[in-house]
Amino acid sequence: MLENALDARARTLLRTLIESYIQDGQPVGSRTLARTSGLNVSPATIRNVMADLEELGLVHSPHTSAGRIPTAAGYRLFVDALLEIRAPNREQIDAIEARFNPGATTQDLLDTAGSVLSSVTRLAGMVRLPRNRQVALTQIEFLRLGDRRVLAILVIDGKEVQNRVLELERDYAPAELQNMANYLNAHLAGQSLHMVRGQLLAEMRSVRRDLDAMMLAAIDLGERAVGEDDPDDVLVAGETQLLEYDELADIHRLRQLLEAFHEKREILSILDQCIRADRIQIFIGRESGLEWFEHCSVVTSPYSVDGEIVGVLGVIGPTRMSYDRVIPIVDITARLLGAALNSRNEPPKTR
Template sequence: MLDDRSKLLMKALVERYIADGQPVGSRTLSKASGLELSPATIRNVMSDLEELGLIVSPHTSAGRIPTARGYRLFVDTMLTAQPAQYASHSLAPDQPQRVISNAANLLSSLSQFVGVVVAPRRASVFRHMEFLRLSERRVLVIIVSPDGDVQNRVIYTEVDYTQAQLVETANFLNSNYLGLDIEQVRDRLKGEVESLRSEIASLMQAAVTAGTEAMTETQDDVVISGERNLLSVSDFSSDMSHLRRAFDLFEQKAQLMRLLDNTGQAEGVRIFIGGESQVVPFEDLSIVSSPYEVDGKVVGTLGVIGPTRMAYDRMIQIVDITSKLVSNALSHHK
């Protein structure tokens, strides 16, 4: 447990380091904290904080910087919430994929770091299906999901269907199988194939196969924006190996998804600081994340990835507000 004086000095040290990026010495800390303490007293407190593993002296510098444990203490007990400054931003109700993309861009532009959004898993239920004859034995299948997402697939058929036959088949599918999962449609078609005219039955089976592929194929599950922002972050630009590790993480979207899926298990904004656990594998990266909802149900996660030396209070605001904007835009897009 830290006494009030140690807490004040610790808070001042972290804030000064986040602002300047330079190790903080006792003289700077004396001014930043506003406490009238002798340099010797401050040095003693810093020595105690160092023994507790909260700060460390890099290389031969006389100053100190926070450790992952120090950042965690700061984030959990010393952050003072600022009033939201980003209320003027908005995300219009739109195609879900566009909302997700716009949200990643918004997170990136507000934070000046990397914005990441894990997209909601696409439902395999269709709201509407249409067929369009492209040429002999080539048919465009248009599948509309309940959330308005549109998927197109070209299928090659054994028979050359007329547009009238295609319309008849689409009408049959839309009136009999509306709202069913694509797999349920496939199962029901197997049982009803005998009673359907053979040419329409084979078209429907081809369409359902295309629909299954379209709805279940790997979509852009993780949308990332602003990786280039890290090039101008001194913590990374001064060490190319740090930068390479960060970019490797963005390339490995499966790992990034696992990272953000972990963060989506809890309500509200969460902060993961690199080096304090296995959740964030790199000491120099931190993640501020929040789940987002559609109609009250959590469907995905979004966040900001940046250096451990980030203005956490601002990032919390940015992530919290973007999460609410995404929830609102997706819930009102029907």
């Protein structure tokens, strides 16, 4: 491993170098490093160490006689092994927690998470919308729109409503639809969507012969209403914060970045890479696989409801961000969002 090639002194130096660079964005020379590192060594010695670090590809000079700046690999080592995460202070947590209004809708909570992330970190915040599997189905209704077109209305958590238009093989009379809804409501109400789905599938297999045609159709309809997952989406907040960082000042890159936030496709692909991890995850520079991410880093954390991971949130900003500040914020935002979503789910359960 890389980090084994480094003695304690070299690590300290790399750490202070990166911290210094993060703070004021300028190449760090041996002199300043000698002063700020706390080590009692001369600049010359530091220069030697620097040469080693450069050889290892952890730092590099923008030109012959400038200080050193960290490379992507340097940052990587930094966040993996060198970073001392600042313990999130109590009042900050409280301040964030206060912004999650317990009575709010899911959508509101997600919005809040996005705006917390972007405003507290001063970076762009992202929230991957949760898959709708954990929420409880309160009620389902069908409404005939026209020939072969039926509107399915799912009421979820007694609060939120989702519509799905279904295109069907044959026409159904309103009374038929009403019956189907009654059947489904009687059997499925109060369960979580993914349980509903599982149950529908099981039922369809096991009792296929015993159910009359209406019930089959009802299950089919219900299955299709629940089945089509919501279009995958992601919420982005505070992208204009990124304008403030001059390392991203290149107009064209900047535009590409902002457009990526609009498109959302690439953001989504990044976040989806993170949903598998169960802890904070960090992408530095092009680690995410996108070339135009050159000078950007991403810090994400999954958030979970009731023990199961339902989404990811995070921030995106210049590689040169205060990881020690950002990481705990992303972490607690994820926890608090999870908790807020969770507490919203409790009441229906205890019914």
